[in-house]
Structure formats: C-alpha cells, structure tokens
Amino acid sequence: MNGRLKKTLLGLLAVALLAAGGVTQRAMNRDRATLGLTRVEPLENAPPVLAFTTVALGGFRGLISNVLWIRANELQEQDKFFEMSQLAGWITKLQPHFTQVWLVQAWNMAYNISVKFKDPADRWRWVQRGIELLRDEGLKYNPNEPLMYRELAWFFQHKMGANLDDAHRYYKQAWAAETSRVFGNTNLIPLEALAHPTDDDLRARARLLREEFKMDPQFVLEVDRRHGPLDWRMPETHSIYWASVGLERARQQPDRVKKEDLMTLRRSIYQSMQMAFQRGRLVPTPIEKQFEYGPNLDIIPRVDAAYEQQMLEEPDKRNHIATGHRNFLRDACYFLFLHNREAEAAKWFRVLGEKYPDKPIIDGDTNSFPRNVTLDQFAFAKLQEAVGETSEVGMKNALEGLTINAYMALLSGDPDRAAGFNRLAELAHARYQPLVTARQGSIDMPPLANIRRDVLNRLLDPATGLPDELAAELATALGVPLPPRSTNAPPAAPTNAIPQTVR
Numbered sequence: 001m002n003g004r005l006k007k008t009l010l011g012l013l014a015v016a017l018l019a020a021g022g023v024t025q026r027a028m029n030r031d032r033a034t035l036g037l038t039r040v041e042p043l044e045n046a047p048p049v050l051a052f053t054t055v056a057l058g059g060f061r062g063l064i065s066n067v068l069w070i071r072a073n074e075l076q077e078q079d080k081f082f083e084m085s086q087l088a089g090w091i092t093k094l095q096p097h098f099t100q101v102w103l104v105q106a107w108n109m110a111y112n113i114s115v116k117f118k119d120p121a122d123r124w125r126w127v128q129r130g131i132e133l134l135r136d137e138g139l140k141y142n143p144n145e146p147l148m149y150r151e152l153a154w155f156f157q158h159k160m161g162a163n164l165d166d167a168h169r170y171y172k173q174a175w176a177a178e179t180s181r182v183f184g185n186t187n188l189i190p191l192e193a194l195a196h197p198t199d200d201d202l203r204a205r206a207r208l209l210r211e212e213f214k215m216d217p218q219f220v221l222e223v224d225r226r227h228g229p230l231d232w233r234m235p236e237t238h239s240i241y242w243a244s245v246g247l248e249r250a251r252q253q254p255d256r257v258k259k260e261d262l263m264t265l266r267r268s269i270y271q272s273m274q275m276a277f278q279r280g281r282l283v284p285t286p287i288e289k290q291f292e293y294g295p296n297l298d299i300i301p302r303v304d305a306a307y308e309q310q311m312l313e314e315p316d317k318r319n320h321i322a323t324g325h326r327n328f329l330r331d332a333c334y335f336l337f338l339h340n341r342e343a344e345a346a347k348w349f350r351v352l353g354e355k356y357p358d359k360p361i362i363d364g365d366t367n368s369f370p371r372n373v374t375l376d377q378f379a380f381a382k383l384q385e386a387v388g389e390t391s392e393v394g395m396k397n398a399l400e401g402l403t404i405n406a407y408m409a410l411l412s413g414d415p416d417r418a419a420g421f422n423r424l425a426e427l428a429h430a431r432y433q434p435l436v437t438a439r440q441g442s443i444d445m446p447p448l449a450n451i452r453r454d455v456l457n458r459l460l461d462p463a464t465g466l467p468d469e470l471a472a473e474l475a476t477a478l479g480v481p482l483p484p485r486s487t488n489a490p491p492a493a494p495t496n497a498i499p500q501t502v503r
Helices: 005-035 049-056 058-077 079-094 099-116 122-139 146-160 168-183 192-194 200-211 217-227 235-251 259-279 297-313 315-338 342-355 377-387 393-411 415-438 448-460 470-477
Strands: 281-285 290-294
Touching: 049 377, 079 099, 079 122, 099 122, 099 217, 122 146, 122 168, 146 168, 146 235, 146 259, 146 342, 168 200, 168 235, 192 217, 200 217, 217 235, 235 259, 259 297, 259 315, 290 342, 297 315, 297 342, 315 342, 315 377, 315 415, 342 377, 377 415, 393 415, 393 448, 393 470, 448 470
Parallel strands: none
Antiparallel strands: 281 290
C-alpha cells in the first residue's frame, strides 16, 4: 500500500470516528440531562469576565466558587446583603449538584440575614428568598435529594410556623395572603376542584399553584386525603406537603436513600401534624379584621396514627415519642371539651387511659391516673393550669375571659366553640363554688349569670364596647335588645388588614 492511499484511508477513518463520536456525544448528553448528571450550567446575570472564566476553565469551577464564598462572607460581615445575595446565586450555579451549597445559602438568608432587619416586611423578603432558593432553584437540580425536601419542610415548620422569630405573626399573615390567591380566603376552594379544574378561574389557580408555588394540585389532594383535612394557608401544612414529596421521591430510589434521611422526613410530617392540630386553622377575628389561629380538631385521628407509626418506625426512640403522644392525647381531650365535642373528648380520654394507664394526666398531681380522674375533673385542672392561680380574683378573671371568648366565637361564626367556652365556665364556677360556701363572707364569687350579664353589658356599651355593627350582630345572635346608639359617634379607628402580597 502506497503512502497516499494509506493517508486517504486514515483520513476517512478519522472522519468516520469523529462523526461516530459526535453521535455518541449527543446521546450521552441526552442521557446525562435525563439522569440529572449535567453539572455545567450557564450562569445568569454574571459579569462577562466571570461568565468567560467559568466556560474557559470549566474544571476549575470549584476554585472560582471558593473565591466567591470568601467574597460573600466579607460582604455579609460588612452588612452588604444584597450584593451577597447575587454572589450566593452564582455560587449555587457553579456547584448545582452539591446539596450543602443550597442548604447553607438558603439557611443564611432565611435565618442569619433576615434577623438583621427590624421591619417585619424586610425580614419576610429574606425568608421568602431562602424558601425560593431551595424550592424554585435547588430542587430543579436535585429533585431526588431528601435533604433538600427536609430543609424546605423545616423552613415552613420552624421559621414560619414556630414563634421564635419576633416577626413570626407577620410571616404567617403574609403567607396566608400569598396562598389565598390559590386556595381562597373566606370561601375556600375545594382541592378536588384544583386537581381537576373545570373553569377558567380554577385553571388559573391551579396554574399559579404549579408555576409559582411549584406544587402539584393532584399530590396536594392526595396529601390532604392522607393527613387532613388541612388548611392550605398555614405554613405547617406546606411542611407536611414537602416532606411527603421527599418521601415519595425516596420510595422511587430505595437503594440511594439513607434510613436517617427518611426518619427526618417522617419526623417533619408528624411534628407538623401536631402543630396543625394545635393551631392549624385560620379563624377570622371580627374586631381586628385579621386572623387568629385555632386548633384543627378534625385531624386528631390522623395525628394519633402518625405518632403510632413513628413509634413503630423508630423503636429506639419509642419512649421519647410516647411522651409526645401522651401530651397530644391530653391536649386533644381538653380542646375537644373546650369546643363542645364532649362525646369525642370522652372517646379520646378512654384512649389516653388505655394507652398510658400508669401515667398521671394532671400536671403536679402524681396520683391523677386516668382511672381516678373524670373528664370534667381533667378539664377543670387544665383550666386551672391555664389560669395559673385559683384565687378569687384569678378565677373571676378566668370566668370573664371564658365568657368573652364565647361571645367572640359567636361573632366568628363558631357556635360550637362558644358553647364549649360556656360549658367550661359553668364547670369552673361549679367546682369553685364549694370554696365560696366554706368560706362564706371572705370570698365573694357572684353567680355566673351575673358575670355573663356584666360582660355583655360592657361589650354592648355604645361608648366603650364593640363597634355598632358587631354589637348589633351579637345582640341579634343572643336575642337581647341593643342599647341606643349615639348618632354623633366618631368614626371607627382604622384597623390593620392582613398584609398584602410582598413582592
């Protein structure tokens, strides 16, 4: 074979190999994208020098990110948070599949930077940014990483749901305003309708849920059926959702998930369900025109099941979880009693006695075993615990407070809760009366009817009581005459409405 022919054949072979390599490379790129293995993502809004450097020195992206880490720390120490936020975005894009990068940057924004601001609205923006960094960007690159879901669930459970941050009430109100755009405000949208929308309004809400909140309407419905009914305007509900998504992703790859990661996700669910039981329902307050938080009593069976399941999943932590379970059952009995659901309260009181027969159920009374205590006695003891004292003044204040709460519950459209407050006031008055009789002359406790009359008179007083509209509504609900109102009354003072959507 002469030299020219040999060169021609080698040239043709090189062309064929290059063409085959190109075809193979395209197939490999598709597979890498499908499997989430692509690690070189373009930086957005980066200075030209940085963008060129990351492309030209692809293998040195780690070194570049180290330089950015150092610069970001310097900026944070100088309280230059906004430039630092931009650097955080670049750092995560340089190391998109390194989970800890996302966790650290999101935590820093939501926890460390947010508390540097005094204005709750400013704090809320940083908390939002931390959530969005994980939810909108981090999960896009790490959709199967349990720690990402665990951290996102924790932000809702702890940062927004707990009360350790001075601005936590603002966070909850702002989040309620945000999510009301999807789930409605006073008239809540059925989740079935969001999962299967039939008109333009429902389709727009479902699209907003998917595109802005990154939540699947069908899975929202599934989570609610499994753990609810839940109020989807509450942060702990979203903690349950994201932990459930993490568990679902983990089930799809059992060989790649650590047992410890699954435990943290399950804990997020049962701990958030406990929070949802205690205050997982938005209750409108007619005077302040805002929201307060009431217990979600309908999920008591689901919370009980979650505790039981967790004790099975973590036998080495069974005693610790059992303590929480017993406290939950005590609260369930008291809350049900307080909301005039005595039959259910009695049922769970029996469950408490069956599960923990040798554990005292009244704080400070080591002989208060369930077999020795009635439901009425237990409810009165919980009231005394809430009041903090059993003096004449303390008990009278407690009775007045229960009566006011009953009237406010009527105005909020919750007659069962009003009846529960009245029932507890009757029980407390009856149990305190023997002390009055024994010390006649030294303790003055008026009849409960007199206390209720005095409280009602104060609420209906034209000068110092409720606004005219609410006073008329309360008088109508109770069937009593409304005192004459002055025609020259000054206009009502403005109230603080629920915060509007923060952008």
